[in-house]
Amino acid sequence: MSKTIPTLSAPQRPSRSSSVRRLRLRLEHRSFRLLCASSAVLVCGVLLAMLFFMFRTGVLTFRDVPVSEFFLSTAWEPENEKYGALVFILGTFAVTGLTLLIAVPISLLAALFLAELAPQRLSRVVRPILDLLVGIPSVVYGYMGLTLLIPALRAVTGSNLGDGVLAASLVLAVMVLPTITRISDDALRAVPRKYVQGSFALGATRFQTVTGVILPAAGRGIVQAVILGMARAIGETMAVVMVIGNTPQLADSLLKPTSVLTSNIVMQLPNVPFDSTWNNALYMMGFLLLAISLLMIGVVRMLQKKGENAA
Amino acid sequence: MKWFGKMTTITLAATLLLGSYSGSATAAASKLSGKIVINGSSALLPLSLQAASEFKKLHPKVRISASAAGSVTGPQSVRKGIADIGACDWDASTDVPGFKKFDGQVANKVAVIPFAAIVNKSTGVTELSTKELQDIFSGKVTNWKEVGGKDADIVVVNRAFGSGTRVNFQLKALKGTDFISKGDNYKEVKSSGDMKTAVETTPNAIGYIDLVYVTDKMNAVKIDNVAPTTDNVINGKYKVWSYGYYMTKGQPTGATKAFIEYIQSAKFQNGSLKKLKFIPITAMKGE
Numbered sequence: 001m002s003k004t005i006p007t008l009s010a011p012q013r014p015s016r017s018s019s020v021r022r023l024r025l026r027l028e029h030r031s032f033r034l035l036c037a038s039s040a041v042l043v044c045g046v047l048l049a050m051l052f053f054m055f056r057t058g059v060l061t062f063r064d065v066p067v068s069e070f071f072l073s074t075a076w077e078p079e080n081e082k083y084g085a086l087v088f089i090l091g092t093f094a095v096t097g098l099t100l101l102i103a104v105p106i107s108l109l110a111a112l113f114l115a116e117l118a119p120q121r122l123s124r125v126v127r128p129i130l131d132l133l134v135g136i137p138s139v140v141y142g143y144m145g146l147t148l149l150i151p152a153l154r155a156v157t158g159s160n161l162g163d164g165v166l167a168a169s170l171v172l173a174v175m176v177l178p179t180i181t182r183i184s185d186d187a188l189r190a191v192p193r194k195y196v197q198g199s200f201a202l203g204a205t206r207f208q209t210v211t212g213v214i215l216p217a218a219g220r221g222i223v224q225a226v227i228l229g230m231a232r233a234i235g236e237t238m239a240v241v242m243v244i245g246n247t248p249q250l251a252d253s254l255l256k257p258t259s260v261l262t263s264n265i266v267m268q269l270p271n272v273p274f275d276s277t278w279n280n281a282l283y284m285m286g287f288l289l290l291a292i293s294l295l296m297i298g299v300v301r302m303l304q305k306k307g308e309n310a311a
Numbered sequence: 312m313k314w315f316g317k318m319t320t321i322t323l324a325a326t327l328l329l330g331s332y333s334g335s336a337t338a339a340a341s342k343l344s345g346k347i348v349i350n351g352s353s354a355l356l357p358l359s360l361q362a363a364s365e366f367k368k369l370h371p372k373v374r375i376s377a378s379a380a381g382s383v384t385g386p387q388s389v390r391k392g393i394a395d396i397g398a399c400d401w402d403a404s405t406d407v408p409g410f411k412k413f414d415g416q417v418a419n420k421v422a423v424i425p426f427a428a429i430v431n432k433s434t435g436v437t438e439l440s441t442k443e444l445q446d447i448f449s450g451k452v453t454n455w456k457e458v459g460g461k462d463a464d465i466v467v468v469n470r471a472f473g474s475g476t477r478v479n480f481q482l483k484a485l486k487g488t489d490f491i492s493k494g495d496n497y498k499e500v501k502s503s504g505d506m507k508t509a510v511e512t513t514p515n516a517i518g519y520i521d522l523v524y525v526t527d528k529m530n531a532v533k534i535d536n537v538a539p540t541t542d543n544v545i546n547g548k549y550k551v552w553s554y555g556y557y558m559t560k561g562q563p564t565g566a567t568k569a570f571i572e573y574i575q576s577a578k579f580q581n582g583s584l585k586k587l588k589f590i591p592i593t594a595m596k597g598e
Contacts, residue, residue, distance in 0.1 A: 077492070079409055079472060146508060160466050160496045160515065242505065245498040246471065256497040265500050270381035271473025274391070274412070 012087050024306060049117050060282030064277040076248040076264075078278040085285060091165070091260040092234060092289075094251065095244070098169035099233045103228055110177070111184035112210060113223075119227035126184070142239035145171035150243060157219065159255040163245030166254035170241050176229035183228060187212060187221020207240045224300050231296040235289060237262040343568035344372035348568055351385020351398035352475050353523060354503075355555045358422055359398060362574045363581045373566045375594075382475035386413040386558040395567045397558035398481055400424065400475025404558070407478050408487065418556040419563065423590035425522040425552040427531040427539040433514045436460040438533040447517060450491030455515060468518035469574050470508045476503065479553040480519045484534065523588040545547045545594045554592065 061070060065083045114123045149170060154160040167221025191214050199209040216224070245257020246267050259267075265282050272278045314362060349359050358380040363375040385397025390413055401407045402418045431438050434455050439447070446452040447465055456462045469490055470477040480489060491497055500506050503524050511528045512516045522539055525531045531539050534551060543549035563571050573579060580591035 003344060145507075145511065151512060154514070160464050161498055161513065163498050240500060246500065247493060247498055249493045253495075257494050267471045267499065268473070271383055271471060274387050 002006050002294065004066060020193045051287075051294075054283055054287040057084055057280055058287040061277060061284045062281040063200075065281065070281070074250050076269075078272075078281070081277075083277065085261075085281065085288075087250050087265050088259055088261045088285060089288070090261070091244075091251065092292075094165050095168045095240065095260055096230055096233045098165060098175060099172040100226065100230055102169060102173040103180055103281075107177050107180035107225070107229070108184055108222065109186055110181045111225075112148075112214075114181070114185045114187035116210060126300065127182070127291060128192060130178040131184050134182065138175060138236055138303050139242075141171050141175050142242035145243040148195075153255070157255055161245065161257060162255065163257045164253070164255045165244075165251050165258060166265065167243040168240045168260070172233045172236055172244055175239060178233050179232060180225045180229040183225035184218070184222045187218040187225065191217040198292065220306070224303055226294050227300050231293050234296070235262065235293055237266050240279040241266055263288050263290075341570055342360050342372070343400070343566055345374075347373065347375045347567050347570055348388075348394040349375065349377040349396040349398060349557075350380060350388040350394040351396075351558075352382040352400050352555065353379040354382075354424065354475055355379075355422065356401055357397040357398075358574070358584060358589060361587060362570070362579060364569055365579070365583065366391060366573050370566070370569070373570070375570070381473055382478070383410060383473055384522065386387070386416055389413070389416060389558050390394050392560075395559065395564075396571070399480050399555060399556050399558050400436060400530050401482070402567075408481050409472060409478065413558065416558045416560060417562055418558055420554045420576070420592045421571070421574050422555040423544065423550070423552055423592055423595055424555050425539060425541065425544045425590065426476060426484065426519055427522050427525050427551070428480075428484060428517065428519045428534060429525060429529045430518075431510055431512075431514055431516045431529050432528065432530060434460045434463070434517070436532060437530055438536060439497075440520070440535050440560060441484070441486065443533065445486070445488045448485055448490050449488055452474045453496070455513050462516070466513055466516040467491060467494075467498075467514050468506060468513065469497070469499050470506065470519075471499050473572045476519065476521060479486050480551070483553060484519065484551045534544055542591055546592055552590070 015246060017173050024212055061083065066082075070083055071089070074080040074086045075080070075084045114126060118126070145167060150162040150167055153159070153167055153170075194218055195213050196209060199213040204212065209250055241263040244259060244263050246259050246263055247257040248259050248264065249256070251258035265285055266280070269282050272282065340498060347363075354476070354571070357377075361376040363377055367373060367375060370555070379398070382400045382402040383403075385394070386403035387397070388394035391398040397403070397416075397526075398421075399418075400409075403410070403413045404416050404418045406412045428439065436455060436459060439458060443452065443458045447458065448469075450467070450469060451466055452458060454462065455465055477490075481490065485522075500509050500518075502522055504521050506527075507524050508520050509525065510516045510520075511526070522531070522541070525539075533539070534549070537543055537548045537550075539549055539551065544552045557571055557574075560565060562568075575592065577591075577593060580593050584591055
């Protein structure tokens with residue numbers, strides 16, 4: 001076996017030069033391995049260091065603020081020593097939830113169209129376009145939201161500002177649409193053709209085949225797509241901060257200016273005193289965000305493992 | 312060999328030129344060396360960068376690095392010893408709304424920054440009194456018709472807590488009265504650029520901004536019948552302006568001292584500083 005991998009075995013020639021060469025090769029392998037290993041350690045180390053640092057600073061919040069106040073109070077008035085982060089936590093979930101509510105059905109239908117209904121030639125054009133859309137910087141989406149979406153929302157709803165959960169969710173939905181569509185599309189195309197043919201052979205209509213066979217078979221991949229879209233929506237900062245209104249108040253309407261974890265951190269961090277409770281509380285919010293997205297990634301990995309076992 | 316000869320001539324000429332240049336500029340100060348770190352206000356960063364590049368030509372051995380975040384990071388970095396100069400939009404050696412004074416720091420004036428209250432064109436409002444501004448920004452007055460405009464809700468656009476512009480506007484235009492912080496017609500923006508876009512594009516909006524950001528797509532209102540212009544700041548009629556400060560730990564020394572003196576010099580104040588649309592501190596002598 002080893003002879004078939006020429007890079008790993010030195011030629012069998014008993015000479016001085018060959019032993020030198022073998023030594024050199026071994027040295028090269030060793031150092032290359034070391035380089036790879038240290039790169040891997042570096043990557044993990046950065047993540048761990050970040051988690052540790054965010055937590056270490058964030059947890060200092062609770063020296064001055066009761067845990068219950070931080071998580072359960074909606075009064076965020078740091079200038080008056082009130083550090084309730086519930087507005088931001090709820091805001092983050094509200095915006096993410098509404099984003100998915102808008103984006104998932106559209107993405108799924110688009111993915112179905114690409115994978116099952118569209119002529120090959122069309123999907124071959126549309127897929128690269130979607131891939132390009134994934135790469136557009138979020139600040140561009142935010143700016144579009146600020147200059148196009150918000151005036152439109154004002155005109156349609158008659159509200160004075162237009163900033164709020166609805167505007168943020170619409171911008172984010174447009175942002176995550178390509179992500180969810182492309183990954184769902186891949187999942188749909190991975191469904192074995194024999195399932196589809198079997199369904200047709202049993203006399204099922206196209207609609208019945210899609211809802212009864214293709215969607216369930218691609219279910220796990222679609223859930224992954226949704227979770228990745230969700231992770232992107234939760235962590236998004238620049239696009240959100242431009243259209244959410246940045247006011248720490250509970251949004252009892254979709255058009256009321258409010259704030260989320262990310263937007264509040266970026267709004268306030270440059271202007272808070274170091275080593276203050278305020279600063280620590282912002283770090284705690286950062287840690288919360290990190291924890292939520294790690295949890296998401298963990299869920300994706302679990303689903304992938306289960307998928308492999310089932311196959 | 313030919314090009315070598317040419318090169319030597321050029322090098323020689325350059326050395327002579329440079330030598331005579333630095334000799335004629337400041338023979339004693341050119342030996343000045345050291346490292347100056349500037350942090351703090353983003354409003355003052357263009358000024359610091361311009362002064363740094365000019366100063367480095369005079370004193371090549373001095374290394375200057377300037378960066379910016381929020382105003383308060385300036386005096387904080389100085390206190391922590393991270394920075395030699397903390398650029399700040401207010402005098403951080405005194406208490407201001409929201410921030411305690413920084414003991415042991417000296418505030419060196421470097422520029423005059425005027426601010427303007429701005430409204431969206433749709434309001435039709437061009438003049439407001441101090442009292443009216445106070446009532447609008449504290450949420451007591453919520454309709455434009457109460458201050459001479461049309462019948463429409465007032466939309467208040469504010470900067471985030473801790474913004475230097477906000478601190479100064481609150482001190483100088485609102486005489487220290489509080490801002491509202493909640494409501495359907497209230498929002499905060501994170502930078503002067505966002506403030507400009509928000510007030511330009513939001514009907515019935517009011518906000519405030521550095522005078523240099525004012526465009527003809529918005530109304531910069533007269534306050535107590537005085538128009539926000541550079542001239543009115545200099546002649547003392549328009550009160551909504553503040554100094555920009557370089558905070559130092561105690562009196563500045565060495566390279567830092569020379570740099571601050573350079574930025575305060577008439578040459579820089581009346582030249583580059585004016586070009587960057589700040590007002591020279593020397594213009595305010597009659598204050």
